[in-house]
Amino acid sequence: MRAWIVFGRLLAVVGFVFIASFAGAVRAGEQGAVKVAKDGKIGSFLTDEKGMTLYVFKKDTPGKSVCAGSCVEAWPLFYSEKVSVSGGPKAEDFGTITRDDGKKQTTYKGMPLYYFVKDAKPGDTTGQGVKDVWFVAAP
Numbered sequence: 297m298r299a300w301i302v303f304g305r306l307l308a309v310v311g312f313v314f315i316a317s318f319a320g321a322v323r324a325g326e327q328g329a330v331k332v333a334k335d336g337k338i339g340s341f342l343t344d345e346k347g348m349t350l351y352v353f354k355k356d357t358p359g360k361s362v363c364a365g366s367c368v369e370a371w372p373l374f375y376s377e378k379v380s381v382s383g384g385p386k387a388e389d390f391g392t393i394t395r396d397d398g399k400k401q402t403t404y405k406g407m408p409l410y411y412f413v414k415d416a417k418p419g420d421t422t423g424q425g426v427k428d429v430w431f432v433a434a435p
Contacts, residue, residue, distance in 0.1 A: 328376030328402075332384035332435050338424055341432035342385070342404065347418025350374055350409045354429040358406030361395050371423070371430070373401045374409040384435040404433050 329345035342350040351371065355362050363371055379390040379402060391403045401408045412423030412430070423430050 328379045329382055330379055330385070330390070330404075331382045333419060335419075335421060338421060338432055340384070340435050341421065342409070342435055343418070344374065344411075348411055349415055349419070349421050349423065350404070350433045351412055351423050351430050352404070352407045352433050353410065354431065356408050359393055359403065361393065361401060361408040363408070363410065364395075364397060368397075370413050371410040372413065373399060374411055375400050375402050407433070409433055 330350070331343050331345065331347070332340050333343045333347065333349070334340050344350060353361070353363050353371065361373075373395075375392070377392075379387060381387050381390070385404065389405050391406070393401050393403055393408060395401055395408075403409060410430075412426070414420075414422045421432055424432050
Protein backbone atom coordinates (compact mmCIF):
# COMPACT_ATOMS: atom_id res chain seq x y z
CA MET A 297 0.00 0.00 0.00
CA ARG A 298 2.82 2.42 0.91
CA ALA A 299 4.45 1.81 -2.49
CA TRP A 300 1.25 2.94 -4.24
CA ILE A 301 1.16 6.16 -2.22
CA VAL A 302 4.79 6.91 -3.10
CA PHE A 303 4.11 6.07 -6.76
CA GLY A 304 1.05 8.33 -6.77
CA ARG A 305 3.01 11.24 -5.31
CA LEU A 306 5.82 10.71 -7.82
CA LEU A 307 3.32 10.70 -10.68
CA ALA A 308 1.77 13.93 -9.37
CA VAL A 309 5.19 15.63 -9.19
CA VAL A 310 6.13 14.52 -12.70
CA GLY A 311 2.81 15.79 -14.01
CA PHE A 312 3.24 19.13 -12.29
CA VAL A 313 6.78 19.57 -13.67
CA PHE A 314 5.57 18.73 -17.18
CA ILE A 315 2.70 21.20 -17.00
CA ALA A 316 4.91 23.93 -15.51
CA SER A 317 7.54 23.40 -18.21
CA PHE A 318 4.95 23.50 -20.96
CA ALA A 319 3.35 26.65 -19.53
CA GLY A 320 6.78 28.33 -19.33
CA ALA A 321 7.57 27.46 -22.93
CA VAL A 322 4.28 28.91 -24.12
CA ARG A 323 4.74 32.02 -22.02
CA ALA A 324 8.25 32.56 -23.42
CA GLY A 325 6.90 32.23 -26.95
CA GLU A 326 4.25 34.87 -26.34
CA GLN A 327 6.73 37.43 -25.02
CA GLY A 328 8.43 38.19 -28.30
CA ALA A 329 8.26 41.95 -28.59
CA VAL A 330 11.46 43.59 -29.78
CA LYS A 331 11.92 47.32 -29.28
CA VAL A 332 14.49 49.94 -30.21
CA ALA A 333 16.25 51.84 -27.41
CA LYS A 334 18.76 54.69 -27.65
CA ASP A 335 21.91 55.56 -25.77
CA GLY A 336 23.84 58.81 -26.20
CA LYS A 337 27.17 56.99 -26.59
CA ILE A 338 26.29 53.90 -28.63
CA GLY A 339 23.18 55.00 -30.51
CA SER A 340 20.16 52.79 -31.21
CA PHE A 341 19.99 49.13 -30.21
CA LEU A 342 17.48 46.30 -29.90
CA THR A 343 15.90 45.19 -26.62
CA ASP A 344 13.36 42.59 -25.60
CA GLU A 345 9.87 43.52 -24.34
CA LYS A 346 11.29 44.25 -20.86
CA GLY A 347 13.97 46.60 -22.19
CA MET A 348 16.85 44.14 -21.74
CA THR A 349 19.56 44.68 -24.34
CA LEU A 350 20.11 42.18 -27.15
CA TYR A 351 23.61 41.47 -28.46
CA VAL A 352 25.36 39.92 -31.45
CA PHE A 353 28.63 37.98 -31.43
CA LYS A 354 31.20 38.98 -34.05
CA LYS A 355 32.41 35.36 -34.39
CA ASP A 356 28.93 34.11 -35.42
CA THR A 357 27.96 33.98 -39.07
CA PRO A 358 24.48 34.46 -40.50
CA GLY A 359 22.36 31.50 -39.44
CA LYS A 360 25.10 29.94 -37.26
CA SER A 361 26.00 30.44 -33.59
CA VAL A 362 29.44 29.45 -32.35
CA CYS A 363 28.78 30.51 -28.75
CA ALA A 364 28.52 27.29 -26.71
CA GLY A 365 29.22 25.91 -23.23
CA SER A 366 30.44 28.57 -20.80
CA CYS A 367 29.90 31.20 -23.49
CA VAL A 368 26.13 30.59 -23.33
CA GLU A 369 26.25 30.87 -19.52
CA ALA A 370 27.60 34.42 -19.85
CA TRP A 371 25.61 35.22 -22.99
CA PRO A 372 22.18 33.56 -22.65
CA LEU A 373 20.22 32.96 -25.83
CA PHE A 374 17.30 35.12 -26.88
CA TYR A 375 14.47 33.06 -28.32
CA SER A 376 10.89 33.83 -29.08
CA GLU A 377 8.62 31.62 -31.13
CA LYS A 378 7.10 34.71 -32.72
CA VAL A 379 8.64 38.19 -32.76
CA SER A 380 6.54 41.32 -32.82
CA VAL A 381 8.34 44.55 -33.57
CA SER A 382 7.85 47.97 -32.05
CA GLY A 383 9.45 51.00 -33.68
CA GLY A 384 12.19 50.22 -36.14
CA PRO A 385 13.07 46.89 -37.71
CA LYS A 386 10.66 44.79 -39.74
CA ALA A 387 9.23 41.49 -38.50
CA GLU A 388 10.68 39.73 -41.56
CA ASP A 389 14.20 40.70 -40.38
CA PHE A 390 13.80 38.14 -37.56
CA GLY A 391 14.12 34.39 -37.87
CA THR A 392 14.91 31.27 -35.90
CA ILE A 393 17.84 28.88 -36.06
CA THR A 394 18.33 25.52 -34.43
CA ARG A 395 21.74 25.47 -32.83
CA ASP A 396 24.17 22.54 -32.71
CA ASP A 397 23.00 21.89 -29.12
CA GLY A 398 19.42 21.53 -30.39
CA LYS A 399 18.16 24.75 -28.81
CA LYS A 400 16.34 27.39 -30.82
CA GLN A 401 17.58 30.96 -31.05
CA THR A 402 16.10 34.09 -32.59
CA THR A 403 18.13 35.89 -35.24
CA TYR A 404 18.11 39.45 -36.55
CA LYS A 405 19.11 39.73 -40.20
CA GLY A 406 20.52 36.22 -39.81
CA MET A 407 22.67 36.96 -36.76
CA PRO A 408 21.86 35.09 -33.52
CA LEU A 409 20.73 37.28 -30.60
CA TYR A 410 21.91 37.05 -26.98
CA TYR A 411 21.55 38.69 -23.57
CA PHE A 412 24.48 39.47 -21.24
CA VAL A 413 24.36 38.19 -17.65
CA LYS A 414 25.94 41.36 -16.27
CA ASP A 415 23.08 43.52 -17.55
CA ALA A 416 21.09 43.94 -14.34
CA LYS A 417 18.29 46.24 -15.44
CA PRO A 418 16.54 47.45 -18.59
CA GLY A 419 18.74 49.70 -20.68
CA ASP A 420 22.03 48.31 -19.35
CA THR A 421 24.59 47.84 -22.12
CA THR A 422 27.53 46.46 -20.14
CA GLY A 423 28.18 43.88 -22.87
CA GLN A 424 28.96 46.50 -25.51
CA GLY A 425 32.47 45.94 -26.86
CA VAL A 426 33.35 43.03 -24.54
CA LYS A 427 36.58 41.45 -25.84
CA ASP A 428 35.93 43.46 -29.03
CA VAL A 429 33.57 40.70 -30.24
CA TRP A 430 30.25 41.46 -28.46
CA PHE A 431 28.09 44.37 -29.57
CA VAL A 432 24.56 45.62 -29.07
CA ALA A 433 22.30 44.54 -31.91
CA ALA A 434 21.83 47.69 -33.98
CA PRO A 435 18.59 48.14 -35.93
